Amino acid sequence: MSHDPDDEVPAGAAVPVDMILNGARRHADVPTNTMLLSLLRNEFGLTGVRGSCERGVCGVCTVLLDGKPVASCSLFAFDVDGATVETIEGQRDGDALGPVQQAFAECGGFQCGYCTPGMIILTTALLRSEAKPNRDEIRRWIGSNICRCTGYEMIMESVERAAETLAAESGEPGEDPDTEGEEERS
Amino acid sequence: MTEVVGHNAPRRDARAKVTGSARYGYDVALPGMLHAKVLRSPHAHARVVSIDTSAADALDGVAAVLTRDRLGAMMTTFGSLIKDQPVVAVDTVRYVGDVVAAVAAVDERTALAALDLIDVTYELLPTVADIAEALAENAPELFPEEPPGFTPHYGPGAHATLRPARNVSFEYGHTTGSPDAWDDCDHIFTDTFHFPRMHHMHLEPYVSVSTAAADRLEVWTSNQMPFQLRQELARLFSVAESVVRVHGEYIGGGFGGKSNCRTEHIGLRLSQLAGGRPVRFCMTLEEAFLTISQHKATLTLKTGIKADGTFVARQSTVLLDAGAYSEYSPFVAEKAGYRMPGAYRWQHIDTTCWTVHTNTVPAGAFRGFGGTQATWANERQLDLIAQRLGIDPFDLRCRNMLDLGEQTVPGERPIDSDLKLGLDLVADAIRYHARPHVPGRGIGIAMACKDGGGMNKLAQARVKIDVNGNVYLAAGLTEMGQGGHSALSQIAADVLGTEPARVRFTDVDTDYSPFDSGTNSSSGIVVTGRAVAEAAERARRQVLEFAAESLDLPVEQLDLRDWQVIADGVGHPLPPMIQQVYGGTGFEFSAEGQYKAAFSSETPFETQAAFWEIGWAAAEVKVDVETGKVDVLQLVISGDAGKVINHLGARGQDEGAAVMGLGQALFEELRYEGTDLLNGEALNYRVPMADDLPASFVSITQEQGHGSGPFGSKGLGEGGMLPVPPAIAAAIADAVGVQLTELPMTPERVLDAIDRRHVTI
Numbered sequence: 001m002s003h004d005p006d007d008e009v010p011a012g013a014a015v016p017v018d019m020i021l022n023g024a025r026r027h028a029d030v031p032t033n034t035m036l037l038s039l040l041r042n043e044f045g046l047t048g049v050r051g052s053c054e055r056g057v058c059g060v061c062t063v064l065l066d067g068k069p070v071a072s073c074s075l076f077a078f079d080v081d082g083a084t085v086e087t088i089e090g091q092r093d094g095d096a097l098g099p100v101q102q103a104f105a106e107c108g109g110f111q112c113g114y115c116t117p118g119m120i121i122l123t124t125a126l127l128r129s130e131a132k133p134n135r136d137e138i139r140r141w142i143g144s145n146i147c148r149c150t151g152y153e154m155i156m157e158s159v160e161r162a163a164e165t166l167a168a169e170s171g172e173p174g175e176d177p178d179t180e181g182e183e184e185r186s
Numbered sequence: 187m188t189e190v191v192g193h194n195a196p197r198r199d200a201r202a203k204v205t206g207s208a209r210y211g212y213d214v215a216l217p218g219m220l221h222a223k224v225l226r227s228p229h230a231h232a233r234v235v236s237i238d239t240s241a242a243d244a245l246d247g248v249a250a251v252l253t254r255d256r257l258g259a260m261m262t263t264f265g266s267l268i269k270d271q272p273v274v275a276v277d278t279v280r281y282v283g284d285v286v287a288a289v290a291a292v293d294e295r296t297a298l299a300a301l302d303l304i305d306v307t308y309e310l311l312p313t314v315a316d317i318a319e320a321l322a323e324n325a326p327e328l329f330p331e332e333p334p335g336f337t338p339h340y341g342p343g344a345h346a347t348l349r350p351a352r353n354v355s356f357e358y359g360h361t362t363g364s365p366d367a368w369d370d371c372d373h374i375f376t377d378t379f380h381f382p383r384m385h386h387m388h389l390e391p392y393v394s395v396s397t398a399a400a401d402r403l404e405v406w407t408s409n410q411m412p413f414q415l416r417q418e419l420a421r422l423f424s425v426a427e428s429v430v431r432v433h434g435e436y437i438g439g440g441f442g443g444k445s446n447c448r449t450e451h452i453g454l455r456l457s458q459l460a461g462g463r464p465v466r467f468c469m470t471l472e473e474a475f476l477t478i479s480q481h482k483a484t485l486t487l488k489t490g491i492k493a494d495g496t497f498v499a500r501q502s503t504v505l506l507d508a509g510a511y512s513e514y515s516p517f518v519a520e521k522a523g524y525r526m527p528g529a530y531r532w533q534h535i536d537t538t539c540w541t542v543h544t545n546t547v548p549a550g551a552f553r554g555f556g557g558t559q560a561t562w563a564n565e566r567q568l569d570l571i572a573q574r575l576g577i578d579p580f581d582l583r584c585r586n587m588l589d590l591g592e593q594t595v596p597g598e599r600p601i602d603s604d605l606k607l608g609l610d611l612v613a614d615a616i617r618y619h620a621r622p623h624v625p626g627r628g629i630g631i632a633m634a635c636k637d638g639g640g641m642n643k644l645a646q647a648r649v650k651i652d653v654n655g656n657v658y659l660a661a662g663l664t665e666m667g668q669g670g671h672s673a674l675s676q677i678a679a680d681v682l683g684t685e686p687a688r689v690r691f692t693d694v695d696t697d698y699s700p701f702d703s704g705t706n707s708s709s710g711i712v713v714t715g716r717a718v719a720e721a722a723e724r725a726r727r728q729v730l731e732f733a734a735e736s737l738d739l740p741v742e743q744l745d746l747r748d749w750q751v752i753a754d755g756v757g758h759p760l761p762p763m764i765q766q767v768y769g770g771t772g773f774e775f776s777a778e779g780q781y782k783a784a785f786s787s788e789t790p791f792e793t794q795a796a797f798w799e800i801g802w803a804a805a806e807v808k809v810d811v812e813t814g815k816v817d818v819l820q821l822v823i824s825g826d827a828g829k830v831i832n833h834l835g836a837r838g839q840d841e842g843a844a845v846m847g848l849g850q851a852l853f854e855e856l857r858y859e860g861t862d863l864l865n866g867e868a869l870n871y872r873v874p875m876a877d878d879l880p881a882s883f884v885s886i887t888q889e890q891g892h893g894s895g896p897f898g899s900k901g902l903g904e905g906g907m908l909p910v911p912p913a914i915a916a917a918i919a920d921a922v923g924v925q926l927t928e929l930p931m932t933p934e935r936v937l938d939a940i941d942r943r944h945v946t947i
Contacts, residue, residue: 047213048206052389053471053868060389088206097204105200108834111842112667113203114389114438120204143877148387148439149667151841152876153883154834
């Protein structure tokens, strides 16, 4: 992030923001009081990113900023200047679902679906840092976002399925899915 | 058939939801759209002396300002049986958060700036913070003048009264059997239980877009009850219902909250004032906390039993905290009252339920709808009685539970689950009977029984099939996460011998969708489902009759599969047959279906329950006697789907409900200090997170096969929540010997109970 806190910019004045958004270079001039959530939805039409608590608590609006999950409702848009931003819209592989999306769809890791983009983004970040998370790691990681519908079990199963799929895709030695999750990890 | 039903089909909304492309009410945008914000009362009870909007009116970018003086021909109040909630404050504000004025402007920021410019003068009035204060002698009265309202007609044994006491808007009463039954009792126990209130905290806020023209009031909204909303909006604006059009979008969670007018009535009036421009009104989460809640309750149960533990008579007094306005409280009172007998057999029942006004946020529909409150008191008192008589709570339940096929009251639908079977299932899964007695660890069980499928509910459905066998399923059930659209599509596909992927669930739109009284009461599978099954069966019959004529074969010999008519094992593709008769563009088969719960002159609500929703739970806890902290080690829950339509959906409904119950049991609570809400925001209002799950959480979906829905199905979605708090309370009692009577069972409360136990011993 290139923002210098000593820069004097009048409130509401537009500042230039350049970023890599879902793999493409994007530019916008945004008022300093614009939140990232608003920039993504209103300027770039990425409406899979939605708001809920708008206090950085619930995780509905989660996006990846330089690979780390952040609440886009509580981050100023100017703060992402020079950064890489990934949203749910970047998960698709052309017309096909990405592996995490596919896992959530198959395992029923959603109900109303409002938290789902955030959960999928969160899972993506987890699986990049830990390819084979155990149940406790998944629980702690997912524990930063709220889902009011599912009771979380089917979300955690979706994460496990996504990990299996990604492992299989990357040519890891095959694992018996039945014993997955319990092997010597702790 | 059941080629499709019961198979593990992915939900039809999966792709839209995992890609983020699903359109919610939150996503609706129209050209030239304005944005609304409302001014809320900072006072719990005050007279509104004056409102000066001149500065707000003059602010650049403001298109409309709504106050009591600008309602025009609009009715001033809305509600359910009692219309006591002002669209905007007229004379009085009755809780912190009550709506005083509204602004539509070019953006939310401008609307908020305009609200700051509205000058309101209040004259403070004395307040009532809770049920006890509201019922106290000489308590300040929230409604000195009686608001418009009425009581429904009931069957034998039931009655309702408006304003039975000061600050009480509604009384529901229900009596069966003779009070002489008290004479048969060897023991009579009276206990009081307290139940806090939760907020729904659906993640999608209350949001709608509204447009008003002379002959069309149109809203795009996240609302569970499009037809009920149409009716209430038509009444508010004094127009024919056909003038109002409600579009039902995907709903980002509801749990009862998205019923009745939330944003739509204000959005429409602002649109009228702004010359018909579209108005989006999206509340913040903090505003949702100030809009609606579950009912806090105080329940006193007087229960008479025989020496051997047989239940005889039960008198229940239920006081529901309705908050400032009646909202759905009369309906919740009916159901809380009706559900007080629980899953048990009685000679005499006498229930009185009051909705008590306080200067707090209004309470309304919430998952469980009075059943959660009733189950807490009912199951808890059973455990208290079991302890007093030295009977195992499991045995006391078995002695008194209703049998499969037994009626709760004459004329009512017989119980359609084997309650013992389910209780054995959860008890065995957690090894209840073999539990070791380890200090600080305990196991408890509970069960719940609620009439499911709503009251007197009606649903209609329409099935169209085009020339190539694509199915268009139209019904008024909204998709709020429960998977209703997927399940209904599977039911139609199964009847028509086709793949669920060939079924399109058409958008919910009150102009075109068949009528449905609302998405609530776990009613989708049974009520809307039977309408859908009937429509699909009739459409199938049409297809076969058409083919019988074309093939010159008796219709009885034909079957429909993959859009071929099967005769003697030979498939005849339908498209050429249809085009031969109707030409190249073809034809659409179209049929309708309907379901309404059976009329019953004998039951209190003059209708049978559509089905019985049963929930069973078993919990194992570890209690830290030094801190009072309760760790749930195991939670086993079970519901009876009758017949599962969609496994993912069924399991998800039960598990989601159970985790809501877990929050209610241990920590979730809307906290008030006097009339001030202390935790009305996401950071302070604690809901269950993944970290809160028990180490072992097992859900068992039973398929007992006795349901009245398609293929023997029943509804799910509420039953999983109800037994969880009492099961955990029973486990705490087993662990440390204290019987809690108030939720949530926080460390403070548990520790306090433990300390008191030590004092009395």
